[in-house]
Amino acid sequence: MTAVRQDAWSVEDDLILAEVTLRHIREGSTQLAAFEEVGEKIGRTSAACGFRWNSCVRKSYEDAIGIAKGQRQKRSYLKKQPSVRGAQVAALMIGEIEEGYGRSEGLNENTLSIDAVIRFLRQWKGTFHEAGRQLKMLERDLRDKEDELTDLRLENERLSKEINLAQSDYRVVNDDYKALIQIMDRARRLAFLNEEEDEMKTRFKMDANGNLERIE
Secondary structure, three states: OOOOOOOOOOHHHHHHHHHHHHHHHHOOOOHHHHHHHHHHHHOOOHHHHHHHHHHOHHHHHHHHHHHHHHHHHHHHHHHOOOOOOHHHHHHHHHHHHHHHHHHHHOOOOOOOOHHHHHHHHHHHHHHHHHHHHHHHHHHHHHHHHHHHHHHHHHHHHHHHHHHHHHHHHHHHHHHHHHHHHHHHHHHHHHHHHHHHHHHHOOEEEEOOOOOEEEEO
């Protein structure tokens, strides 16, 4: 259980509260989660951390809060773009670093300490590592997509050849079929004419006296 402290807030406590809260805002987490994390670090309740943030510390970090919210929106946008290139991720991280340095330059001697600078540098070291990991993942996804596209192109070429061959075979069979129909039709007409000629031929037979007699 988090301890309850009654002593006054130190500059170090305020820096931890500001750093953790801004990180949670930047990463899309809640301020309640930030207050709970700070409470565990400095031995205070999350309610006390929330009260301290809203009543005192927040006023000194309005610009930093705006930057953190902008970074959160960029991260959220990138997560919704699976085809984004690694260069975009790297550009985003570089932009965040520039904004972070700009924010650190605005701190005065009352709010800046060596420990805070060390934490700040460690934080951006982790950010660089995360950017490198995301870049490798995106490069791997890109290679997979390129391989898939190559396979699809080869499959398309194979199917196109099969279609062309099938069309050629169809034309040959169709031409043969038409020729067969013409031959059968011609044979049918010849048979019909032969029957007519046989019917038209005059038939004779010889009678008992040796005379030819026409048969009707």
